[in-house]
Amino acid sequence: MFKSVNPKDISVLEVQKLLLGGVSPRPIALVSTISENGEPNLSPFSFFNAFGANPPVVAFSASRRIRDASLKDTYNNIVRTKECVIQAVTYDMVEQVSLSSTEYETGINEFVKSGLTPIKSLVVTPPRVKESPFQMECKLLQMINIGNDKGSANIAICEVLYFHYSEDIFKDGIIYPDYIDLVARNSGDFYTRASGNSIFKVEKPIGKKCIGYDNLPEFIKNSNVYTANNLAKLANVEKIPNKDEVNNFIKNFETNNQYDESNFYRFLKRKEHKKMLEVCLCLKNSNKYKYFLELTSKIALENDDIDFAWKVAIFSK
Numbered sequence: 445m446f447k448s449v450n451p452k453d454i455s456v457l458e459v460q461k462l463l464l465g466g467v468s469p470r471p472i473a474l475v476s477t478i479s480e481n482g483e484p485n486l487s488p489f490s491f492f493n494a495f496g497a498n499p500p501v502v503a504f505s506a507s508r509r510i511r512d513a514s515l516k517d518t519y520n521n522i523v524r525t526k527e528c529v530i531q532a533v534t535y536d537m538v539e540q541v542s543l544s545s546t547e548y549e550t551g552i553n554e555f556v557k558s559g560l561t562p563i564k565s566l567v568v569t570p571p572r573v574k575e576s577p578f579q580m581e582c583k584l585l586q587m588i589n590i591g592n593d594k595g596s597a598n599i600a601i602c603e604v605l606y607f608h609y610s611e612d613i614f615k616d617g618i619i620y621p622d623y624i625d626l627v628a629r630n631s632g633d634f635y636t637r638a639s640g641n642s643i644f645k646v647e648k649p650i651g652k653k654c655i656g657y658d659n660l661p662e663f664i665k666n667s668n669v670y671t672a673n674n675l676a677k678l679a680n681v682e683k684i685p686n687k688d689e690v691n692n693f694i695k696n697f698e699t700n701n702q703y704d705e706s707n708f709y710r711f712l713k714r715k716e717h718k719k720m721l722e723v724c725l726c727l728k729n730s731n732k733y734k735y736f737l738e739l740t741s742k743i744a745l746e747n748d749d750i751d752f753a754w755k756v757a758i759f760s761k
């Protein structure tokens with residue numbers, strides 16, 4: 445069953461739960477601020493993102509408490525001082541970051557409570573967090589208050605004045621997910637570790653005019669083998685190979701081997717699409733021939749061998 449809900453008809457807590465689960469996983473800003481009396485404050489905020497590069501702009505929301513609509517120390521501090529430091533949260537520090545979110549009384553130093561290490565900033569007064577490999581010194585550009593009730597947003601739009609980062613998190617000119625090992629917030633107590641098996645690539649269609657989903661041949665769109673992701677990968681090419689290209693390509697995989705179906709399943713398990721095609725070409729008389737070819741094309745797509753996948757897909761017709 446699918447439900448449709450007007451947020452005005454449910455409690456703020458239920459709305460919050462929907463947002464936390466459905467707008468998820470969210471990056472986490474670990475925000476340090478300084479009170480008027482010079483006391484440091486540190487808290488995490490996952491209503492957070494980046495919005496532009498020139499000037500560099502990030503924003504987070506220290507919302508009013510759902511319990512009693514009271515304002516958080518981070519909000520009060522940033523409104524008064526117009527400064528903060530925002531740091532990325534990595535797997536190695538996530539438990540300490542969670543500790544820093546404890547609702548201590550105003551004036552309690554969450555650096556001390558969490559055991560995270562304050563270090564001097566370059567151009568703003570709040571300290572940076574040494575343990576984070578990515579830190580941004582910020583000034584408040586604009587505070588947008590949306591409502592003044594329980595759970596209302598206070599969006600702090602900040603300009604980044606200084607970036608500080610460890611060079612160890614870079615590979616091939618980008619911040620490499622496995623090296624920075626960020627965490628993000630989901631619903632309830634759940635977090636996402638954004639590295640390892642959670643990371644995958646999707647080739648950007650930028651810079652080329654891809655044929656698009658609508659130009660996929662019907663026999664490919666109607667296949668039971670390809671998933672929606674498989675079809676979108678096929679649609680991300682500029683041209684479909686012609687029959688001659690396909691036939692010349694297929695010839696390279698003809699062998700004198702006496703493969704049978706068991707060989708096909710063995711190579712399927714190992715996701716070796718080239719060997720799968722060699723086997724297919726020995727199974728021309730099988731009633732599963734077309735299915736095997738489509739499966740070979742699908743595995744090629746999953747191995748990012750798109751040209752191979754297209755040629756086998758056309759050949760399977």
Ligand SMILES: Cc1cc2nc3c(=O)[nH]c(=O)nc-3n(C[C@H](O)[C@H](O)[C@H](O)COP(=O)(O)O)c2cc1C
Binds near residue numbers: 486489491492546
């Ligand atoms: C990972 C994480 C993300 C959080 N995200 C938010 C958020 O986006 N907005 C918010 O108001 N509170 C958020 N909180 C709760 C605040 O961190 C918490 O209310 C904190 O005590 C506020 O501290 P302060 O009063 O010192 O500013 C989050 C807590 C955790 C652990």
